[in-house]
Amino acid sequence: MWAARAAVAERAVLTRHLRRFWGLPGTRLGVAAWPPSARQRLHTHWNYWWQAHLLDCLVDAQQRQPHPGRAATIHRLVRGIRLRNLSWTNAYYDDIAWLGLALLRAHECEQVPVQVPLTAITAQLRDGWTDHAGGGVWWRRGDNFKNVPANGPAAILFARWASLGGERADRQRARSHTEWMEQLLVDPGTGLLWDGLYVEPDGTVRDVVRTVYTYCQGVFLGACVELAAEDTSGVWVGRAERTIRAVATHLVDHDVLRGRGGGDGGLFAGILARYLALAAARLPGLGSDLGPVAARVVIASAQAAWRNRALARGGPLFGPEWTRPADVPHSARHRRVERDLSVQLSAWMVLEAAAMLERLGSPG
Template structure:
């Protein structure tokens, strides 16, 4: 049973605060070019030379997705200047996301294609959601979003082969197929009407990478020296998220039963005790550290929020998914710390730093002066957006404890 004592408006305010913090601390124009936006991959209280920093394509793709989340809430508020997360005189979240997609193409050598199929799948999914937001708000940019799909769909088609029995290659080395690539590609296919392709990818995941003993999806598979299949048995939080999304998108009794089982297994095996972040006793989703792992739990929260609002799932499953999202987001919120005076420029006042781990306070994982990674801040933002989505879902689809 979860607490619904925090009202929807408070979760929306928290998500807006996270949006302002991330865009304010990390967001910049690309090389001062008008009509562009991009996020620095690290913040340490000062601006850094863009081209000297590493290029993390998929971090930016999730930045797009976070801005779409915020844009959808702005749409719910009437899509007026007064509803904008950063004030009426600032660009809307959807407008900023469009600039970000433009910035990504320029920074990525004038193309949306790169060497990793999972990276491209995350951008394709974000661009789909951005396109729907543009349609709802009657904003320009839909031709560009269509170009994203047109350039990336052939990449996915080429990555989905019969090698190893099916699935999607992770990179253009074509020596490893894994859940991080196969699941978001399956979700992309499902959302673009290619349901048979999506189901075939899910069937491969179920046959090759689903661990029935744990009820979760393992990391990947590669060809062995004797022509066999070698399974990489690492277990990550974010692998479960896009599989859950694809299962729900396709629906059907078997997929929905598997989705419910995954939610339960996440609760049993991918949570840790709360309390270190100043939260109440209980459990929160485990987090996977910095680097790419800094995004993992936020991604899982995004798709757990879909499960929490899906009336086709059992009430207990929806309540579990909602509790995982709200408790984890609440821990990120209560464990945040302010940007201290003297730590950065005056424009950073009122911003917050979120912890690497939901179960630990930000003051411990990111003390003043420490470099702060974009991935970890997007993770907390995603969790807070997921919590706002859970609380704003159709009351008919949300368990009674949440409505």
């Protein structure tokens, strides 16, 4: 059931959003909105990290049901990202970590060459670590803000890259990033991760931003699950379990993850769903009984997203709040966040997460 629904969502997103980059053969990029404006058709506004999640979703779909056409699309999207960005990196450490993760998965799935981009991305992430506020990488170059959205995906990437071509010390870097988040940005009352903190030039913390975002929980959970695989102390399993409990207590309505509107926020719930599904798949093998709780949230969220879909040209259209019916935008002037690629990717992501759990037979 979930595999079929994920396939329908995939077809709808690709039909409406996937295009050649400036008409160049052998390229693809995701158009930021549908219906698109003229500027969006030309990709003049560059949503770098949305493309990383589009690539991630394509890898999900390829793992669900391999197809040579999709394999070609994966390679074309990677080429389109490289050409549009002119390089593999940019000034935002969170952006490049997301692309690194997607590229690494594309390599494992479809042998996409990644040595050059991953070398560039991880080198920049290593250089981004400073001792200000006790460690961590900045949100972006030249900034005074350090946050979970940068350090979380960096930790996951380093944990995976350590055994697939990176430096021996990369796994320790993953631990350091995750420990830094644990020490400075976990709310002791709820167990949820705060967003980040502002740092003075002398390295002291000026202010902690206690806003709670769903995707901060997702990347911290993902880092803990990666680190738990080679740790016998149970520390990382325990932190993963605490995060799952906190999410299931504070960030759901009837087990359905809450949305965060459109724009970048449109991706937040889908990212958390991805790492909840990963936790549901891996934690039982590490001695945890919280896998079914994580799976339950994923399945309930997927059910709500599917139930509240709207019908549009190309297939189903999803809303930013999965508990509410989606509205179909009728033109580029229609200011509905359903237009945003981020919102559609998030729903596709949760459906793929449910399909993955379905394949594994995980209870939810």
